[in-house]
Amino acid sequence: MNLVTLDIWDTVVRRNCHPDDVKNATAQYIVNRLNDNLLDKYSSLETILLLRQNIELELGRKSQAAGFDDEYNVRDVLVALINKISMNKVSEDVAHDALEREIKFELDNTYIDPTISSFISELNYDKCFFISDFYHDTAFIKRLLKHHNVDFVKEGISSCDVGYNKRSGRLFDWFFENNKDLIDSSSNHIHVGDNEWSDYRVPQKKGIDARLYLPEVEHKKRGKIADRYHKASELVQDFSKNRLQQSSFSIGEDHALFYYAYCREIIANANANSLDKVFFMTREGEFFKKVYDEINSALPDLEKGPISQLLCVSRIATFFPSLRSISTEELMRVWNLYSTQSIQTLFKTLGLDIELYTPFENKYSLPKEEEVQYPWLDERVNRLFSDQDFTTMMLFQQSQRRLGLSDYFTSIxxxxxxxxxxxxxxxxxTIQDNIAYIQPDSKFTGYYLGLERYLNEQPKNGLKIAFGPNNNHSENQSDLFNIVAPIEMICNSENGSVVGYDDSIPPQPIRKIDPNENVIFSDFTSDYQRGVLSNIGDISSSLVNLHNIHDTMKAEALKIWRGIIDTPSPLLADAYFSLVHNEEFGLGKAVDKSQRIYVSDVLKALVNKDSRLALKTKLRSLFWPQGYFKRTDISKFEKLFSYYVLKFAIVYNKVRIKLSRAK
Structure with missing residues (x-):
């Protein structure tokens, strides 16, 4: 009888990725599944991969100490790994799901060697079994073979099931001992595999007719996959190299990796947490959705993210409907952000017609235009919010607004x-907070480029994840928050801000479009975003089946973000300082970024309180010294002068904030 035993990996089954990339993909799944429960020191996938390898070594040593070979089961590895990197004890489901995710990844990223079937058919075998050194069990290998419709080998053994491997030769001994009915003195046993030691020299020593299987085409392909894996970081870095930024389109091409990395992280986390759908909130979300969809279309089925949906919302459209009561206590959610506010600005923030306030203006001697510092401490404001007629009117307005918003949510x-x-x-x-209060029975995971320190209590049904800096966990790279308006400008939409919803069925969003704001979209942002999207496809195809790039990709993406702020293109700077920026929520007005800083502004501020206030307001709207310095419409002297004035203002503001927190 002719008996053939087969190695599995790189003999019967091959991967279209590096073996360690399977572990990288699992590590990323676990990180995304744990979210805030992940210990900070394990935020790097490279660190987790090294930890997994150390756990494998430790479990292997324990197996040897018990008299077996250095074998282990991947299930035990994942349980130990998850317990090690978690802050708090997690459900056993996490390890179970991570294992299933790794199995599915293997199924999705493997194929049958194209010539193995014809190779072994020439051996005229009567029986064929697999003998594999692997950390997944025999049941997995059978599942893998069935998935690929392999009919020439269906039974066999995996080393982790019995504790012996081919390297030592003991797995062959175990196979002989447990298959005596198949093997006798007249049997001709042939073993086929790709490893010179485990599949050739060791079986030869056992008297087995060993055949080394290294088909040239597939062997070269395997080498190329390994080479690509080890050069993955260089590949990522190529996409973040600055080129000639001669147009808004080319600037967008250069920045594409920044948005690619952000949206890839959203996709991975959304999959790990089994989200039903990912909603992209207007306005910047309109651009992010295009990037997400472009990436998603190029991903293999296993890695595709949930369906995306545009969500037409704004702070103005969602804040008032989300109030849990008409009270000064509840309005602290906005006053914590804007501590000086007039009633007129408050009504704009709530999306209400100021005429509704007219009956109460004289009653409480509170002019609608008066800027009130710390409104919650003002006696007139407190009396207003204790007025039953006022609160009844507000509750009626809120119920109408909330009904329209809820109907819109249902429709999408x-x-x-x-x-x-x-x-x-x-x-x-804060928009996520508003939506979470409106839908307390839903769970919301928010994805953001960065997160500033929260000023309000966070809803219990929400989780927020920052791609970049998160001041709620650490102030690492928090200086990126010194100026965020340029990032908002290049991610903006020409479709205006949502201010409410109409009475149609289903309700449609009402948008307020500012033609002045859209001048910059037409002149710069539109082509910039087209440049980004034109490069997303190239990045997607170049980085497919690479899962060891997460750490490098994030580092390069944040480097691009820093470059946008610290060393902007003059084209970008000129566009920004021509911008009319919408600050309707909170400030109740648009801010003109085309203002300039004059020496006379500073001199007047030294001696006059009103001039000081005016200068502070102007500086706050121009808080970007690096960009101001790159403007092409001002003199060199004005650049230098304004640069240092703005730098001083930023330092002063940081010190002021730290002192206020210390109190």
């Missing part, structure tokens, strides 16, 4: 009880 599939992703640019996720 944002229904109660779901598990949803919300994507926005940043910076505290």
């Amino acid at each position: 599939g944002l229904v109660s009880g779901g598990n949803y992703g919300l994507v926005d640019i940043g910076w505290r996720g």
